[in-house]
Amino acid sequence: MGIVKWVLALAVGGFLIFFGVAKFTGGAHIFPYIEFKAAGAGVPFAEYAYPLGNYATGALELLAGVLVILPMTRSFGAKLAVLPFLGAVAFHLSPFLGVVTPDGYADPKPVDVLAAGGPFAASDFSEAASMTLFMIAVAGLVAALVNAFVQRAD
Numbered sequence: 025m026g027i028v029k030w031v032l033a034l035a036v037g038g039f040l041i042f043f044g045v046a047k048f049t050g051g052a053h054i055f056p057y058i059e060f061k062a063a064g065a066g067v068p069f070a071e072y073a074y075p076l077g078n079y080a081t082g083a084l085e086l087l088a089g090v091l092v093i094l095p096m097t098r099s100f101g102a103k104l105a106v107l108p109f110l111g112a113v114a115f116h117l118s119p120f121l122g123v124v125t126p127d128g129y130a131d132p133k134p135v136d137v138l139a140a141g142g143p144f145a146a147s148d149f150s151e152a153a154s155m156t157l158f159m160i161a162v163a164g165l166v167a168a169l170v171n172a173f174v175q176r177a178d
Contacts, residue, residue: 032171033092036105039164040089043108047082050138053129053149054121054157055081060144062120075141084108092171102175105168112161127152 046052055078062070085108091101115121126149134148 029098029174032167032174033098033102036102036164036167036171037089037093039167040085040092040105040108044082044085044089047078047085052078052082053126056138056142056144057126057149058115058120059142060146060148061122063143065119067120071142074144081108081111092175098175102168102172106165106172109161109165109168113158113165116158116161123158124153124155125157126150127154127156 043052047055055074058077059070059073062073084104088101088105088108091097092105094101116123116125128150130148130150134144137144137148
């Protein structure tokens with residue numbers, strides 16, 4: 025069982041660290057897209073989705089990723105790791121994101137709009153769209169839940 029715990033912890037932790045880093049490097053297009061959709065729906069404070077939501081989520085992912093890998097904090101980290109995945113699935117099921125999302129930024133990437141923190145337009149995102157990010161969020165949630173169960177304090 026020790027090897028299974030390590031494999032699960034490394035998989036979930038590595039996944040969270042990878043996506044957490046993407047939130048800080050400008051590679052994640054989801055929060056600008058959430059801002060675009062929420063602003064279009066007239067949601068108050070939509071402009072805070074990017075960069076505030078982006079950075080807050082990235083920080084949570086990095087923290088949970090590190091805590092789930094470290095043996096002395098693994099049980100707490102495993103529980104914390106469920107939150108970003110649960111949030112991702114919830115947002116994908118909401119009208120503010122959707123199950124089908126753009127595959128990335130438009131080509132060329134809207135660097136001026138990103139630097140200004142928005143506002144974003146439909147033309148800032150790729151016309152190609154898929155369910156890939158939703159499926160990743162669901163798979164991550166399942167893995168995080170299994171990991172939290174397996175890593176629970178003995």
